[in-house]
Amino acid sequence: MRRPALRLPAPTGRRLALTGVATTGIALTSALLLAGCGGSDPASGTDLSVGASYMPQPVSADMAAGFLTITNRSGTEDELTSVTSDSAGQVTLHETTGGAMEQVSSFEVPAHGQLVFKSGGNHLMFEKLKRRPEQGDTITLKLKFAKSGPLTVEMPVKSATYNPSTGH
Numbered sequence: 001m002r003r004p005a006l007r008l009p010a011p012t013g014r015r016l017a018l019t020g021v022a023t024t025g026i027a028l029t030s031a032l033l034l035a036g037c038g039g040s041d042p043a044s045g046t047d048l049s050v051g052a053s054y055m056p057q058p059v060s061a062d063m064a065a066g067f068l069t070i071t072n073r074s075g076t077e078d079e080l081t082s083v084t085s086d087s088a089g090q091v092t093l094h095e096t097t098g099g100a101m102e103q104v105s106s107f108e109v110p111a112h113g114q115l116v117f118k119s120g121g122n123h124l125m126f127e128k129l130k131r132r133p134e135q136g137d138t139i140t141l142k143l144k145f146a147k148s149g150p151l152t153v154e155m156p157v158k159s160a161t162y163n164p165s166t167g168h
Contacts, residue, residue, distance in 0.1 A: 047074035048109065048148050053155040055126070056119075056162055057135045064133060066091075066124035066155055067164075070115040070143070078109040079146040087139045089128025096121050109145070133157040 049071050058064035072078060083091040093104050107122060109115045117123050126139075133139060137157040144150045 048072050050153045053153055054158045055155050057160045061132045062129050064126040067117045070109050072109045075111050077111045078148050080107045081146050082144045085141045088126040092125045094123050094125050135159050
């Protein structure tokens with residue numbers, strides 16, 4: 001004897017709304033856990049990791065700044081030699097000294113130390129943006145080093161007034 005198929009009632013507007021909220025909450029939590037994560041690249045055998053990455057939503061359609069921290073857990077210094085991103089025509093390295101911004105060719109990543117890119121200091125400049133990033137977007141970067149293998153970083157785009165709790 002064949003049983004009739006089980007029919008469930010269609011979700012009501014309230015049930016559907018709560019399901020959407022739960023799904024959105026799970027997706028948001030997952031995104032926040034991944035935001036700004038870099039981490040060691042096991043394939044490269046490096047002791048470098050990246051954290052606290054973000055890009056303030058740019059006010060210009062063709063240029064933006066980016067900030068992050070590179071941590072070196074090894075006893076050997078390294079050097080950040082270049083950064084690339086499919087989102088920009090080029091990404092350049094800049095330092096700010098005495099209020100003046102200057103492009104540099106590389107930055108030292110000290111042994112057992114950090115290289116910090118922060119507002120008003122060292123930073124990345126995304127030039128010739130292919131499209132203007134909006135708050136909530138994620139920009140993918142590839143950081144290249146003199147000694148270690150490259151690291152891929154997902155950089156979230158924050159509000160133009162974002163002020164991270166890490167102070168950079």
